[in-house]
Amino acid sequence: MAIAAVMILLFPLIGRVGASSFTGWMSVPGVITLEDTIIELRDVSFDDGSLMVVLLNGSTSNTFIVKLGESLTFGQTSLTYFRVLANSESLVLIKVNFSHVFPGQNVTFVDYTISVLSVDSSGAKLRVSKGNESKEFTSSDFTFGDIRVKVSAYPKIFEGYLKRGQDVSAYGHILTFSNATVENTTGGFIETVFFTYKNNTYPIEVGKEANVGVFHVKVEELVGVDYVKVVVNFIGASIDVETVPDLTFMLSPGQTQKVGPYIISYDYYFGGATVSLRNSCGEVLRSAKLSADPISALLYYGGAAVGLESIASNGTATFFAMVDETKIPSVDKVANLLISVSSDGGKQYVPMTAMVTVQNTGTVDLSNVSLKFVPEGDVEILSGEELFLQRIRPSEKKTFEVKLLPHRSGSLTLGHVEAEAVAPSELACGGYTVLNFRSNDLQVSIEPSNISYELSVEAPNQVPIYHPALIMVTVTNTGDVSVPANLTVALPQGVAVGLDDAFSSRGDIMIAPLSLLSGENVTLSLKAIPYTEGTKEFIFRIETPFGIMDSTVLNLDVTVSQGNETTATVIETTAVPSNGTVTVTETYTTTETQTFETTVTNVQTVPYTPTSAKAMWGVLGFVLGALVIIALAWYQAKKV
Structure with missing residues (x-):
């Protein structure tokens, strides 16, 4: 039964050892040293980007041409080539995979040398050097200069039962369970397990542990002399290096x-x-x-x-x-302003806020800094167009707001910020120097708006001459934004009006400014008094900065009053720029008198003659004419 149980545990999960790596940019020419192997990056082609790689191992030298996207593999090491940036100096982006690094070994990348000082169950101790500067690390993740290093040391590579003659291998290193003995002594049985590494044999008693070459072996149990339960760790460090x-x-x-x-x-x-x-x-x-x-x-x-x-x-x-x-030349005086402008976007015809951030990322103070938002496209600046900073120190940051009104919708570029600053004396090239800086473009998404007004006019269809007609005008904002608007009324000839307080006049146009929120309405009134007969056409419009939103026409039919003699007089009493205040008096045989004060475009006296009066004046004219003719004939007769 014991043997059966052992057979079930004969194939434990073997942890795979992770390889080390270097990833990053390297200059060409450049050198990577991995213990006994040297990788030289000799040259790069500006035509197709091909990289010349030379491998040196002792007295052996091999040259390879690696194209972009390809890999070169040699032993436990591989090199993959990703990208090239070429100029008078060239950089290549590569990744090199290699095996673990053991205590006492070194690897070199760019100008950095990493030495593994020790590896045990507590981890690895490394020394990193560049030129005359060096530092020791025991942490698993650290940064030194332009490289970031992650370390995984002393990995467990096997835990379970081994059968006599079975191997544990890791990256070309092989550990073999070669034999086991049980010795009966006066102190009891002594169980000893023998392991072979590179033709050398290492005995370890059950219950103890020891280093066997690059392996650390802990012997936990011996079953007979053919099976042994062990825990095996790899005495090496997996080092991942990345250029920063x-x-x-x-x-x-x-x-x-x-x-x-x-x-x-x-x-x-x-x-x-x-x-x-x-x-x-x-x-x-x-x-x-x-x-x-x-x-x-x-x-x-x-x-x-x-x-x-x-x-x-x-x-x-x-x-x-x-x-x-x-x-780099020794220069420690640098002037720079980093200007950023941003916004979460907005809605067409609705004021929005843009945030402008100004940071002095140089090493000197900047004075007399003037900033100006430069609009692009159909956008209006409401406030914050210009800003002046007396001084801004290194690392200091300032933020201010610009209020904008976009007139269009969609993905828009609304503008950018430009800045001028006076250079410090130590940076003034040839005397007084003005430095210029610019922000990014403000690119935002603007939602469309619905601008809509509804116009309704109520008035009688017919009105007698000289009688007032009350006209009621209702305006409703049926859109989803509030934009300024004017209600305009074009007056016909022959009509005087009494104005609502909301109106002002400009010639024969009456204007009432409106400011309505979405869904709001307002009702205004006009009192129209016609003093000539016929059809009078009133034109009503809702006008905004973005065009005419609605319009309608009112036709008022003015009729002549039927009745006895009536006298109507329009008298101008006060002059105004475009209209006058008049008094209209109508006298009927019923002796009823009505008086209205209003405003007219043209002030005049309006005669009114009934039909009976016209007949009387006709007869009187005929009689007077006859008398004149008779008198003239008598005068001629006397003269003869």
Whole structure:
């Protein structure tokens, strides 16, 4: 039964040992040293990006050409080639997988050397060196200079039962359970298990543990002499090394960023990111068009290398920069303003807020800084167009708001911020110097608005001449936004009006300004008094800055009063720019008198003659004419 149980446990889960790796950018030419193996990156082709790799192992040398996307494998090591940035200096992005590093061994990447000092159950102790600087680490994750290191040490690679003659292997290293003995002594039975590693035999008593080459073996149980239960750890460190750029930053076209003593300017986006490296006076030192393709240009000047990591469809780009301090001129005075403008978007014809952030990312104070929001497209600035900063110190950040009114909807670019600052005296190139900075473009999504007004007019269809007609006008905001509007009324000739207080006049146009929220309405009134007969046409409109929203026409039929003689007089009493105040008096045979005060466009006296009066004056004229003719004939007769 014991043997049967052992047979069930004969195939335990064996933990796989994780390989070490290096991932990152390396200069060409460059060298990687993995104990006895040296990998030289000799050259790179600007045409197809092919990388020349030379492997040196003792006296053996082999040359390989590795194309982009390909891998080169040799023994327990492999090299994969991802990307190249080429210029006067070239960088390649690679990944090298290699085996564990054992105590006393070293690996070298770029300018860094990593030495494994010890490995045990508590972990690994490493020393990392660059030039004259070095530091020891016992943690599993740390950063030193431009590299980040993750360490996994002393991994368990086997736990379970081994049959005599069975092996445990890890990356070319083999541990064999070769034999076992049971010795009967006066003190009891002594069980000893024998392991073989590289032709050497190592005895370990049951219940004890010991190092066997690169393995640490703990013997827990011996079943007969053919099966042994063990726990095996690997005395090595899995080291993952990754290069970390000195800077990783995002810019939109027009923005700038300090890189070492220089300023990188993202000039524009068109099929890639065109960037320039400038000195503190704003003079262009180098420029290049960068892309995120596997083969791209590198912006390089005086120890500073800038590459493009990715770029979005709106032109926003992520850059990385690596700075070699040993190759950079000693300059510690740099001026730069990082200006960002952002907004959550808004709604058409509704005021919205844009946030502008200004940060001094340079090393000197900037004074007399003037900032101005420059609008683009159909947008109106309501407030915050300009801002003045007396001084902004290094690392200091300022935020202010700009109120905007977008007149269109959709994905829009509403503008950007431009800034001017006076350079400090130590950066003034050739005397007084003004430095210019620019923000990203404000790109937002604007929801469409519905601007709609409804106009309703109520009035009698017919009115007698000289009689007032009350006209009621109701305006309703049926849209979803509030925009300023005017109710205009075009008056016909021959009509005087009594105005509501909401109206003002401009010639023969009456105007009432309106401000209605969505769903609100207002009712205004006009008292119209016609003084000539016929059909009078009133034109009503709702006008906004965005056009006429609604209009209607009222036709008022003015009739002549039927009755006895009536005298009507329109008398001007007060003059105004476009109308006058008049008194209209009508006298009927019933002796009823009505008086109205109103405003008319043209002031005049209106005669009114009944039919009977017209007949009387006709007879009187005939008689007078006859008398004149008789008198003239008599005078001629006397003269003869």
